[in-house]
Amino acid sequence: MAETDAASDYPSIDPSTFDLIVLGTGLPESILAAAASSAGKSVLHLDPNPFYGSHFSSFLLHSFSSFLHSHHPTASEQPPPSTPIDAGEFSVADLKTRPLYSHIEISSYSETLDTSSRGFSIDLSGPRILFCADPVVDLMLKSGASHHLEFKSVDASFVYREGKIWPVPDSREGIFKDRSLGLTEKSQLMRFFKLARGHLGLAEEGGEERRVSEEDLESPFVEFLQKQRLPPKIKSMILYAIAMADYDQEDPVACKKQIKTKDGMESLALYHSSVGRFHNAPGAFIYPIYGQGELPQAFCRCAAVKGALYVLRMPVTSLLLDKEYGHYKGVRLASGQDLFSHQLVMDPSFIIPQSVSSPSLDMPHEGSYLTEVRNTPSPLMKVARAVCITRGSIQPDFSNLLVVYPPRSLLPEQVTSVRAVQLSSNVLVCPPDLFVIYLSTLCDNADQGKEALQAAMSSLLVLPRESSKHGTPEVNEDIKVETKPDLLWSALYVHDLTEVLSDTVCSCPMPDGNIDYRDLLKSTTMLFHKMYPQEQLFPEAVVSENTEDDKASID
Incomplete structure (x- = not known):
């Protein structure tokens, strides 16, 4: 009787068959839902939480702490793998979640700080900012998500x-005005920026467009900077505050990701294009009002406009699998309702059951058949x-x-x-x-x-x-x-x-360690094209002809 009462608390969803079902409203999932909807796919977007954003959310202060602890491991052992249960026409594999946050330390040092204040909006995946010329900004303009953001x-x-x-100087004027730089350092930095602009085809009229050699472009960026005889302070600014290198570029043993010169020059181009792109954002970076959690919500609104169906507070308990081969067929909700789709996208909280196999195989296949989209x-x-x-x-x-x-x-x-x-x-x-x-x-x-x-x-x-x-x-x-x-x-x-994995059942990544969203957008775009190779990302969207209207969203 109790189970019947619990099931009645959830709404019935109609229709019951979709092109795509998405579990979780994180930023990658929300972009995929909006892109699929824009491509004419029928999309059902579910989230067990009462809010949008999942691991890309912004929270009130007390809710922030509660969310972290709710995803904290409570036992030393991982949940055992689920075994599909024969349930009539389909096999049913329980959908389990994994703890994602650990070593949580929360401390309050002020008796006067009101932790229940609604004035806080705390990002779960901070720090995050966007380059003004970031591809994600272009995507927001292209998709219409920018209309829902400031x-x-x-x-x-x-x-x-x-x-x-x-x-960190962000322009020629900034270099000249910077009192922390000596005359020699200013001259060296100006000379390097002039070289970079020439290589990128941005030299001023009548200026020399010097191209960096192919040999240098394939060499480590740190070696190229050393060849330019840049002082350590300037080199450090370029490597870590503009190119945003994660690892010590001068230690080949400790460096797990060395930046090549061509990648460094692309970062310089992005930085240069970002400075002054919007008339009321003179620097290179912007941040969304109310927090990063506004980004997935904006893409969810775009998807809803295109016909996507949204249901929050709707847990999914299991996957429905083809009995013979273990191919994915649909999901079972906490209400007991079965829904079906050609594709399933899940946020990283969910563990893909090992019993899910690829429909691209003609013969039964034990274990998952998942394609790694991105080297993480x-x-x-x-x-x-x-x-x-x-x-x-x-x-x-x-x-x-x-x-x-x-x-x-x-x-x-x-x-x-x-x-x-x-x-x-x-x-x-x-x-x-x-x-x-x-x-x-x-x-x-x-x-x-x-x-x-x-x-x-x-x-x-x-x-x-x-x-x-x-x-x-x-x-x-x-x-x-x-x-x-x-x-x-x-x-x-x-x-x-976490890795990005794709097949008919796809898993989106956790927020990465970057300051921006470029890598995340790249992996999300690749995942979309893996799912729908014949479709374009937001094919019907057109960038507004009134650029001032677009710039007005950057307050």
Whole structure:
């Protein structure tokens, strides 16, 4: 009787057959749903949560803590693999979830901080910002998602080196005005940017368009920068604050991903194209008002306009499989209703049952048949993240800013970059006079990642019972840093990176360790074309002819 009552709490869904069913409303899943709907596919988008965004959501402060703990491992063993059950016409394989967040530490240091305030909107996958010329921005303009979003400019970016915080010039004027650069450094940086612009075909009229040789383009970017005789400070800015390198590019042993010169030049092109793209966002970066959780919601709205059906608070309990070969056929909801589709996309919380096999095979196949769409980091690679709430800005003259800590800048054993983004109440993520700071770094294990984050936090903030282990960083006087702000609340946590897998049952990735969404969009686009090789991404969408209307969304 109780099961019947529980089932009656869920609505019946009609129709019962779709081209695509999507489980979870994270950003990759939402882009796929919107793209499929735009291509004329019938789409059902489900989420067991009462909110949109899944692992790309923005939360109220108390809800943020609750979500982390709800996805924390409660047992040392993983759930056993499900065995399909014979249920009439189909076999039924239970759909299980896996814990994704671990080593959670949440601390409150202020009795006056109202953790129940609705003035907070905390990103789960921070820090994240977008280049103004980011492909995701172009996709939002193309798909119409930009009509549901507003952005603010990130005021400035900095790089941390030798105990000092240095501004990253974002234009020729910025280089000339930067008092932290000497005349020689300004000349060297201008000469390099002139070379980069010439290679990219952006030289000024009458200027020389020098092309970088193919040999240099295939060489490590760090070696190319050394050939240009750039000083260490300038080289560090280019590698880690513009090209956004994750690993120590000068240590071939520790570096798991070395940037080639051609990739570095592409990053320079993106950075250059981003500066001043929108008239009211003079810098290279923007951030969505109300938080990153607005992005998946915007794509969900686009999908709904094209006919996608949305049902929140709807758990899926199992997959329906063909009895003979184990091919995917549909899903069973918590209500007991069976729904069918040609394709299924799931967020990374779900474990694809091993009994699912590929319909491309003519013979039975034991185990899953899944195609890896993208080479991701090692399964053991993790992302350590931190969220801090402070009273006062890192830099009194700036509200929203980026700070990059290159490898080895904080600790001798630090082999990956640490990135920090500070946001203020002018992007509506916290109450007035407070600030939210996000930090993240790639790591092999939780201790390594959290040690790097705590060192970065110590360099920026006054920590309760702060250890003198890392010392107090020297501050560049030109940046006018007077005192470090007090830490009121913090959260540290770790999650694994997951692979993108595709077949008739597809698994989307967890948020990666990047500061932007370029890699995520690339893998999502590849997944869409794997599912629908004859379709284009948003074929019916046309970029607005009124560019001022588009720019108006960047407040």
